[in-house]
Amino acid sequence: MSGVWGAVDVGNTSIHIGLFDRADSRPLPAPTTTFSTASREPDFSPWAARLPREPITWNIVSVNRAGQAAFENWLTATRPHDHHHALDHAELPLAISVAAPEKVGMDRLAAAVGANAIRDPQRPAIIIDAGSAITVDVVSVAGAFLGGAIVPGMKMAARALAGQTDMLPEITVDVGEVPTAIGADTLAAMRSGLFYSAVGGVRELIERFTAQLNGPAPQVIFAGGDAAKLAPQMPVASVTIDHLVLGGVAIAARHAKAPR
Ligand SMILES: Nc1ncnc2c1ncn2[C@@H]1O[C@H](COP(=O)(O)OP(=O)(O)O)[C@@H](O)[C@H]1O
Ligand SMILES: CC(C)(COP(=O)(O)O)[C@@H](O)C(=O)NCCC(=O)O
Ligand SMILES: [K+]
Known part of the structure; x- marks a missing residue:
C-alpha cells in the first residue's frame, strides 16, 4: 500500500x-x-x-x-x-439533513465535510463554492448539511447572455478585474452585470441564511475557481480554502472503515 x-x-x-x-x-x-x-x-x-x-x-x-x-x-x-x-x-462522515441526500452534488457534500473540519464548533458555516455553478450551502452548529442555493456561475451566465441574444458577444470576467458599476458600453455593461449580480446574489444569500439560522454568526468559507473574485467583495469576513473539496475527500478516505 x-x-x-x-x-x-x-x-x-x-x-x-x-x-x-x-x-x-x-x-x-x-x-x-x-x-x-x-x-x-x-x-x-x-x-x-x-x-x-x-x-x-x-x-x-x-x-x-x-x-x-x-x-x-x-x-x-x-x-x-x-x-x-x-x-x-453515505460514505461521508457528515449528517445530511435533507429529504434526498443522494441527489445533492457530492462536491457540495465534500465541501461541507471540509468546512466541518475547520469551523469553530460553536458556529455554523456558510460555504460558497464558486465554480460552473455557485453553490451557497449551510452546515449547522451540530455539523449537519442543511442545503442552500444554486446560482449560475459568472462564466455560465456570460455564455447564456451571448447564446440567447443576437447582439451580445461572449465575454470573460477576468481575475483581478473589478468592473465599473455603470458600464458605458455593451461590454462594460455586461461585465458589470455579471460581476455585481454574482456578488449581490452571494451577499443576499449569506444575509438570508444568517437570518434564517438565527443564532451565532456563521463562518463564511469560499472555494472554487471564482472565489478570489467574490470573497473580497463581501461585507463579512471570510476564508478562502482552495482545497476544501479535495480535503473533504481525504477526510472521507481517512474515516473509511476498509483500508483504501
Ligand atoms: N483558468 C480557468 N479556466 C476555467 N475557468 C476559470 C479559470 N479561472 C477561473 N475560472 C472560473 O472558475 C469557474 C470554474 O471553477 P471550478 O472550480 O473549476 O468549477 P467546477 O467545480 O464547476 O469544475 C469558471 O466558471 C470560471 O468563471
Ligand atoms: C450544483 C452543481 C451543478 C455544482 O457543480 P459545479 O459548479 O461544482 O460544477 C452540482 O453540485 C450538481 O450537479 N448537484 C446536483 C444537484 C444538487 O446538488 O442538489
Ligand atoms: K460549484
Missing part, C-alpha cells in the same frame, strides 16, 4: 486532483501535489510523470459523469494497478 492517496473532484468545468500523505493528521488535510484539467476533453498526460510508481487508491467525488469516465478510463489505461472508488453520500 502506498503512503499516499488520491482525491479527485470532477466538476462541470475542471477536474481537480490532489495527492495526500496518508500520515497527514491535520483536521483538514492539504494536498502535497495538485493538478487540474478541463472536464471536457481532459488531458492527464502532463501529470502522469509526477505520480509515484506504487499503486494509488483514488477517491472520487463527481458531478460530471463524462469527466469522471474520462478520468477512470485514463487510470485503467495508464495505471492498471491503481484502484478508484466513487464516493457515495
